[in-house]
Amino acid sequence: MKHHFIKFTITLFVAVFLFGCSGPQVSQYAKEKPTLDLSEYFSGTIDAYGIFTDRSGAVVKRFTVLIEANWQVVDGKKIGTLDESFEYSDGTKQKRIWTLTEVAPGKYIGKADDVVGEANGSSAGNALNWAYTLALPVDGTVYHVQFDDWMYLVTPKVMINKAQMSKFGINLGEVTLSFYKR
Numbered sequence: 657m658k659h660h661f662i663k664f665t666i667t668l669f670v671a672v673f674l675f676g677c678s679g680p681q682v683s684q685y686a687k688e689k690p691t692l693d694l695s696e697y698f699s700g701t702i703d704a705y706g707i708f709t710d711r712s713g714a715v716v717k718r719f720t721v722l723i724e725a726n727w728q729v730v731d732g733k734k735i736g737t738l739d740e741s742f743e744y745s746d747g748t749k750q751k752r753i754w755t756l757t758e759v760a761p762g763k764y765i766g767k768a769d770d771v772v773g774e775a776n777g778s779s780a781g782n783a784l785n786w787a788y789t790l791a792l793p794v795d796g797t798v799y800h801v802q803f804d805d806w807m808y809l810v811t812p813k814v815m816i817n818k819a820q821m822s823k824f825g826i827n828l829g830e831v832t833l834s835f836y837k838r
Contacts, residue, residue, distance in 0.1 A: 688781035692809040698725040706833035718745040734758040782809040813837045
């Protein structure tokens with residue numbers, strides 16, 4: 657009897673742990689409006705304003721991003737370039753150029769110099785979810801950190817982005833951005 661109780665307790669603990677780790681699925685936003693068309697929203701000039709908060713919620717950095725974006729069709733696939741210029745509150749600047757490819761309706765891969773491998777994205781309704789590993793330089797050392805990146809189109813011109821950053825499954829902080837399409 658005691659063995660069954662221990663087995664039940666362990667099973668219950670594992671189930672609660674796994675349930676607690678599951679997050680939203682992009683498909684649950686399929687009926688949300690306005691519908692996000694990545695190649696339509698990320699076309700032209702977009703301004704973004706963001707913060708990075710540590711795991712306690714304290715704001716560590718503020719930043720702005722100027723994005724120049726365009727898309728073309730190559731071999732029947734939509735390919736986008738997002739040229740991002742970051743300026744941080746401490747005066748530092750950074751450049752990231754994303755190449756996004758729509759591999760199927762609502763499915764994307766993304767590449768950038770500081771992305772390890774490829775970013776994988778899925779969209780439905782007004783939402784887009786990216787998963788990727790970023791090579792993040794901190795005080796002379798480069799750390800590979802994972803991003804669970806969610807974007808939600810609020811109006812045709814405004815999008816909100818929340819990204820959880822983690823290492824070995826441990827939450828390191830969150831990036832919050834608001835995008836404004838000119």
